[in-house]
Amino acid sequence: MKEVVAIIRPEKLEEVKNALEEVGCHGMTVTEVKGRGRQLGITESYRGRDYRIDLLPKTKIEIVVNDEDLDKVVDTIVKSAQTGDIGDGKIFISGVEEVVRIRTGESGKKAV
Amino acid sequence: MKEVVAIIRPEKLEEVKNALEEVGCHGMTVTEVKGRGRQLGITESYRGRDYRIDLLPKTKIEIVVNDEDLDKVVDTIVKSAQTGDIGDGKIFISGVEEVVRIRTGESGKKAV
Amino acid sequence: MKEVVAIIRPEKLEEVKNALEEVGCHGMTVTEVKGRGRQLGITESYRGRDYRIDLLPKTKIEIVVNDEDLDKVVDTIVKSAQTGDIGDGKIFISGVEEVVRIRTGESGKKAV
Ligand SMILES: Nc1ncnc2c1ncn2[C@@H]1O[C@H](COP(=O)(O)OP(=O)(O)OP(=O)(O)O)[C@@H](O)[C@H]1O
Ligand SMILES: Nc1ncnc2c1ncn2[C@@H]1O[C@H](COP(=O)(O)OP(=O)(O)OP(=O)(O)O)[C@@H](O)[C@H]1O
Ligand SMILES: Nc1ncnc2c1ncn2[C@@H]1O[C@H](COP(=O)(O)OP(=O)(O)OP(=O)(O)O)[C@@H](O)[C@H]1O
Ligand SMILES: [Mg+2]
Ligand SMILES: [Mg+2]
Ligand SMILES: [Mg+2]
Numbered sequence: 040m041k042e043v044v045a046i047i048r049p050e051k052l053e054e055v056k057n058a059l060e061e062v063g064c065h066g067m068t069v070t071e072v073k074g075r076g077r078q079l080g081i082t083e084s085y086r087g088r089d090y091r092i093d094l095l096p097k098t099k100i101e102i103v104v105n106d107e108d109l110d111k112v113v114d115t116i117v118k119s120a121q122t123g124d125i126g127d128g129k130i131f132i133s134g135v136e137e138v139v140r141i142r143t144g145e146s147g148k149k150a151v
Numbered sequence: 152m153k154e155v156v157a158i159i160r161p162e163k164l165e166e167v168k169n170a171l172e173e174v175g176c177h178g179m180t181v182t183e184v185k186g187r188g189r190q191l192g193i194t195e196s197y198r199g200r201d202y203r204i205d206l207l208p209k210t211k212i213e214i215v216v217n218d219e220d221l222d223k224v225v226d227t228i229v230k231s232a233q234t235g236d237i238g239d240g241k242i243f244i245s246g247v248e249e250v251v252r253i254r255t256g257e258s259g260k261k262a263v
Numbered sequence: 264m265k266e267v268v269a270i271i272r273p274e275k276l277e278e279v280k281n282a283l284e285e286v287g288c289h290g291m292t293v294t295e296v297k298g299r300g301r302q303l304g305i306t307e308s309y310r311g312r313d314y315r316i317d318l319l320p321k322t323k324i325e326i327v328v329n330d331e332d333l334d335k336v337v338d339t340i341v342k343s344a345q346t347g348d349i350g351d352g353k354i355f356i357s358g359v360e361e362v363v364r365i366r367t368g369e370s371g372k373k374a375v
Contacts, residue, residue: 128365129290133360139242139244254345
């Protein structure tokens with residue numbers, strides 16, 4: 040199992056969520072965060088206004104997937120979150136050793 | 152070392168926290184998040200009311216433990232967070248390579 | 264690639280952020296969280312006042328770095344976040360398998 044963590048523009052959440060739904064990816068956890076990327080002291084756009092980059096509001100999406108769904112999910116996020124301007128965000132992928140569904144106690148691939 | 156990430160019902164936080172305390176698990180980090188599981192377009196209960204599932208408020212608990220405490224912590228969360236209704240939550244387990252206590256600079260098992 | 268997760272005192276964020284900037288570490292994601300460490304039922308200081316420790320406000324910083332920058336980043340956080348009192352926080356390090364920059368689609372070390 041893999042964990043996909045995407046940090047995206049808050050205004051792109053709806054689009055990313057719907058795109059993931061269309062490829063059959065339902066489970067996700069969303070957190071409001073702040074962040075900065077490589078650029079410092081230059082401006083980045085947020086809700087149509089320009090800000091000198093320090094920490095700007097971003098939205099973090101965490102999705103745990105089975106290995107065979109990884110590429111589909113990453114591609115879908117890249118396509119739906121992209122504007123082409125700096126600050127579009129990042130995706131981080133790492134391994135997950137076990138998943139448990141609390142309601143049933145079941146674990147492994149079927150619990151994802 | 153392992154990281155246990157549990158996404159639970161917000162109304163279950165007190166119960167889970169107390170249950171973990173009773174098994175000697177003190178350290179934890181808690182974040183307010185939103186999420187959805189497998190079901191979409193059907194209803195899930197939150198604070199006694201039914202909502203069509205999109206993103207519902209959930210609580211995320213992160214606990215880093217030594218390997219020998221992993222099963223105890225996961226079992227304790229499953230038991231204390233379970234209601235039997237859909238939306239009870241998920242537990243994700245992954246590996247942690249190193250832990251550092253900032254106050255002392257100590258690292259490894261004793262820093263967990 | 265590695266992920267460094269630091270849970271620090273909220274009042275230390277500015278100092279840690281500036282110290283990281285000075286060593287050339289720009290990218291980071293920040294979340295407001297609550298947490299407790301080992302001590303329970305004793306007092307810990309927050310904004311100059313003492314609280315019986317249950318869940319106190321903390322700030323979580325997540326930084327994905329290339330392997331060669333790991334030690335520098337961890338040392339910088341320890342030095343800039345430390346006060347010497349209990350509750351200074353923890354650093355957790357784990358592996359990251361892949362990174363993607365959403366704007367360009369590029370991946371690997373240059374995307375970090
Ligand atoms: N190395 C990193 N570690 C943790 N979070 C990061 C890192 N890099 C970026 N982020 C998060 O992703 C958000 C968006 O980053 P951003 O898209 O600006 O990355 P970038 O590498 O500067 O790419 P671009 O050149 O397209 O702006 C940041 O605000 C931060 O929350
Ligand atoms: N694959 C996943 N990736 C990331 N977060 C998830 C995933 N699945 C569930 N979650 C998180 O856990 C929360 C609770 O999920 P939920 O209990 O509804 O899972 P489920 O698989 O639908 O199980 P159930 O059938 O018992 O409802 C979600 O709101 C979301 O925050
Ligand atoms: N094992 C853990 N798992 C997850 N989060 C933790 C853990 N231990 C500490 N934390 C997080 O780090 C924050 C600060 O912890 P703290 O510095 O009190 O750790 P400690 O081990 O008690 O060290 P000290 O003795 O210096 O107080 C906590 O409020 C919590 O958010
Ligand atoms: Mg940037
Ligand atoms: Mg569900
Ligand atoms: Mg402590």
